[in-house]
Amino acid sequence: MTLTHSESPADVLELTRLQLAERPAADAFLAAHPPGQGAPLAVVVPAYNEEPTVAAVIDEIPAEVAGLPTEVIVVVDGARDGTAASAAAAGALVCDVPANRGQGAALRLGYWLARARGAELIATIDADGQYEPRELEAVVEPILAGRADFVSGSRRLGAELTTDGVRHAGVIVFGALISVLVRHRVTDPACGLRAMRAELTAWVTLEQQQYQASELMISAALNGFRLAEVPTTMRDRGAHATATKKGGNLGYGLRFARAAIQTWWRDRSAARTRLRPEKIQCS
Numbered sequence: 497m498t499l500t501h502s503e504s505p506a507d508v509l510e511l512t513r514l515q516l517a518e519r520p521a522a523d524a525f526l527a528a529h530p531p532g533q534g535a536p537l538a539v540v541v542p543a544y545n546e547e548p549t550v551a552a553v554i555d556e557i558p559a560e561v562a563g564l565p566t567e568v569i570v571v572v573d574g575a576r577d578g579t580a581a582s583a584a585a586a587g588a589l590v591c592d593v594p595a596n597r598g599q600g601a602a603l604r605l606g607y608w609l610a611r612a613r614g615a616e617l618i619a620t621i622d623a624d625g626q627y628e629p630r631e632l633e634a635v636v637e638p639i640l641a642g643r644a645d646f647v648s649g650s651r652r653l654g655a656e657l658t659t660d661g662v663r664h665a666g667v668i669v670f671g672a673l674i675s676v677l678v679r680h681r682v683t684d685p686a687c688g689l690r691a692m693r694a695e696l697t698a699w700v701t702l703e704q705q706q707y708q709a710s711e712l713m714i715s716a717a718l719n720g721f722r723l724a725e726v727p728t729t730m731r732d733r734g735a736h737a738t739a740t741k742k743g744g745n746l747g748y749g750l751r752f753a754r755a756a757i758q759t760w761w762r763d764r765s766a767a768r769t770r771l772r773p774e775k776i777q778c779s
Contacts, residue, residue, distance in 0.1 A: 517595040518605050525591040525609060534613025535567040538694075539632065540606030541588070542599045543570050543623035547577040553621065554586035556629035562636045564617065569609055573602040579623070600708030607697035615694045622688040626731050634726045635691040645721040646692040648713065649728030650684035656730045666749050670756065674710060677760040678717035682725070685710050686752070689728050696721055701763065707755035714756060718763040 514522055539557055543550050554568050570583040574596025584590045591609060593602070603620060610618045617639060621627050631649065638644040652667065667684055674682045686709045700715035702708060717723050 521591050521593045529589045531612045532614045534615055535565040536616045537564040537566045538610035538615035539568045539619045541570045541623050542602035543579050544573045545575050545577050546623035547579045547582050549625040550623040551582045551586040554588050561632045569606050571602040571606040598705035600704040600706050603708055604702045611694050618694050619691040627689040628729045631728045638724045644724035646716045647724045649687040649689035650725040651730040652683040654727030654729050657732050680723050704755050707752050710756040711759045714759045715763050
């Protein structure tokens, strides 16, 4: 697989592009894990107070996915527990940011670090054990086959082992909303298990501190990147997970909808006038 980046190495490594709170952590990360020396596939894991589960998630991530060597980059987002130590002990490359900024900000930093390390593909998975790491191959395969640029897992196409009926209904409603906005059928707009070409994360605009799933998907679609979904499994998160990180169902739903509509409004016109980056050639 050969990759043509739309950015120069100097652009990728420009620390001033990061938020002020992120720079010391990113600088320390790249000092410990030098740029350009990473695996072709980087699995980015955002983590906030996930000490009970993060090591088990890392242990389940295969060393090779669809023939590509992998590395795991955990971005610890202001955790107050031993998340960073547990992730490092499990073998992940850890970027420990002292300030809690939100999952979207942690993912954005993780994408930046993965590109700096030289990743050709980037996948994501949550640190709380909701998703099956063995299904990473399913989200990577359509990209390697040249059928998609961005692939998201879907609990509706696969299996949902959780019992929250309100959240299940929300997935259906917001899937329909985003399908209308991007004119492409989306069944699960909030799956944390996904994969994408590394250059996509540099090309789209990512501003959401928390609700980045819809922003990433909508911006990718409006900028001409090809979307796909594959069946995946959503596990019950267990006793340690609570609703406090994202708030109650109503508040979460309203904020998710606002992020989706704001992204569509922001990108709907700009995408028509921007030139797509040169496509990645897979061989």
